[in-house]
Amino acid sequence: MHSxxxxxxxxxxxxxxxxxxxxxxxxxHERSISIAGLRTAIPGNIELVPGPGCxxxxxxxxxxxxxxxxxxxxxxxxxxFGDMLRVPVNVPKREPRSLEQARAAGGDIRPIASPTDAVRxxxxxxxRTVVFFAAGFxxxxxxxxxxxxxxxxxxxxxxxxxxxxxxxxxxxxDSGTPGFDALIAPGHVSTVMGPEEWEFVxxxxxxxxxxxxFRPDTLLAAMYSVLRQRKEERLFLDNCYPEVVRPGxxxxxxxxxxxxxxxxDANWRGIGIIPNSGYQxxxxxxxxxxxxxYRSYADDSRKRVGEMPPGCDCANVVLGKVYPxxxxxxxxxxxxxxxxxxxxxxxxxxxxxxxxxGYRDNEWEGRKTRQSxx
Amino acid sequence: xxxxxxxxxxxxxxxxxxxxxxGVEREVSLFMLQDEELELGDNILVHVGYAIQKVSDExxxxxxxxxxxxxxxxxG
Ligand code: SF4
Numbered sequence: 001m002h003s004x005x006x007x008x009x010x011x012x013x014x015x016x017x018x019x020x021x022x023x024x025x026x027x028x029h030e031r032s033i034s035i036a037g038l039r040t041a042i043p044g045n046i047e048l049v050p051g052p053g054c055x056x057x058x059x060x061x062x063x064x065x066x067x068x069x070x071x072x073x074x075x076x077x078x079x080x081f082g083d084m085l086r087v088p089v090n091v092p093k094r095e096p097r098s099l100e101q102a103r104a105a106g107g108d109i110r111p112i113a114s115p116t117d118a119v120r121x122x123x124x125x126x127x128r129t130v131v132f133f134a135a136g137f138x139x140x141x142x143x144x145x146x147x148x149x150x151x152x153x154x155x156x157x158x159x160x161x162x163x164x165x166x167x168x169x170x171x172x173x174d175s176g177t178p179g180f181d182a183l184i185a186p187g188h189v190s191t192v193m194g195p196e197e198w199e200f201v202x203x204x205x206x207x208x209x210x211x212x213x214f215r216p217d218t219l220l221a222a223m224y225s226v227l228r229q230r231k232e233e234r235l236f237l238d239n240c241y242p243e244v245v246r247p248g249x250x251x252x253x254x255x256x257x258x259x260x261x262x263x264x265d266a267n268w269r270g271i272g273i274i275p276n277s278g279y280q281x282x283x284x285x286x287x288x289x290x291x292x293x294y295r296s297y298a299d300d301s302r303k304r305v306g307e308m309p310p311g312c313d314c315a316n317v318v319l320g321k322v323y324p325x326x327x328x329x330x331x332x333x334x335x336x337x338x339x340x341x342x343x344x345x346x347x348x349x350x351x352x353x354x355x356x357x358g359y360r361d362n363e364w365e366g367r368k369t370r371q372s373x374x
Numbered sequence: 375x376x377x378x379x380x381x382x383x384x385x386x387x388x389x390x391x392x393x394x395x396x397g398v399e400r401e402v403s404l405f406m407l408q409d410e411e412l413e414l415g416d417n418i419l420v421h422v423g424y425a426i427q428k429v430s431d432e433x434x435x436x437x438x439x440x441x442x443x444x445x446x447x448x449x450g
Binding site for chain 2: 032035036081113114115116117136139140142143146147149150188191192213214215216243244246250251252253256
């Protein structure tokens with residue numbers, strides 16, 4: 001494996017004659033890029049665009065609302081990954097607008113770090129129903145499937161909000177104005193699902209793509225790969241993380257996912273329904289499906305009501321249409337201490353990542369969307 | 375939530391194991407790696423308490439070097 005310096009030199013040597021936009025679809029990639037300062041290290045005509053890489057940010061507003069209502073109105077313990085607790089929804093003043101506020105209002109709500117924590121909490125008190133609000137992309141949803149496949153106590157239910165990453169990229173490409181010319185595919189999603197999932201980007205859309213790991217050297221190797229593919233007009237799906245990403249991914253994880261869940265059309269916060277982009281528990285697991293057990297809490301009428309907090313541009317940030325600091329609230333009304341939207345709450349949200357990497361300027365004045373520039 | 379970290383196996387008990395990294399111990403499920411030959415001292419990539427892949431010593435060490443950098447940057 002060559003060093004980051006080697007790849008930086010190789011990138012300089014490419015002598016691009018026109019600007020190229022490379023999208024990443026993983027919060028971990030965006031974090032490495034921002035913290036290592038890769039944007040300023042690479043040649044100026046390469047733009048690095050953060051894309052749909054934050055599962056917390058796109059978790060539908062109605063699902064968070066459903067979790068809050070369940071926790072407040074039913075005699076249950078609600079557990080969720082820590083990030084989900086601070087995600088705000090739109091409610092009238094004085095009503096709890098996040099799971100954290102619902103906990104302050106008396107809901108039995110606990111952060112967990114693993115599906116195994118949910119199992120342990122359910123076992124501790126078999127008489128009490130535990131609802132596991134499980135949002136996440138494939139890397140997180142596969143362990144939820146493994147947990148169910150292995151067997152869970154009767155009193156553990158899952159409120160599933162799992163999403164697949166590639167359909168969001170497919171949607172952008174199908175729109176005709178994807179806003180990027182090359183793609184860096186996610187490393188750990190590919191570890192589980194296999195890199196082959198991303199082949200459509202190359203085969204169907206003629207966009208070069210490479211799977212990358214998280215160190216600057218593998219990210220830079222992936223950037224070099226896609227730019228060289230473009231320059232030489234020789235496109236293929238490259239794997240710049242072969243130490244971890246193997247052909248076919250993790251076959252056990254994939255078969256457990258398939259046994260427990262089916263792929264369905266699903267809503268993405270602020271974005272809308274994306275075909276084949278969500279997971280739903282199969283009929284065989286109906287007894288553990290909080291959506292089936294507590295049917296009345298699914299409130300379809302919420303699907304269109306103010307999906308992002310007023311003024312928050314998180315959906316456009318997620319789709320790579322604007323950069324975080326092009327939101328008018330970035331760093332002003334919205335900071336990690338007082339987040340307005342989910343992109344500032346989650347460790348994988350681009351707004352949060354840019355803020356912790358030290359981007360402090362707000363470019364909203366004179367803002368143009370990236371698309372109108374490109 | 376999608377970033378997995380490498381850890382070293384210190385004890386195996388069926389599909390459960392104990393792992394260690396940077397002095398922190400955790401219980402990790404091997405249920406998604408049940409076809410893999412795993413021994414004490416092997417490194418696994420752990421995500422939300424589940425091992426998703428076996429990794430080499432070299433890969434584990436390099437990943438940790440990166441995480442140390444990220445942690446230092448985010449704490450500061
Ligand atoms: S800075 Fe805050 S308000 Fe603006 S898009 Fe990001 S999360 Fe939303």
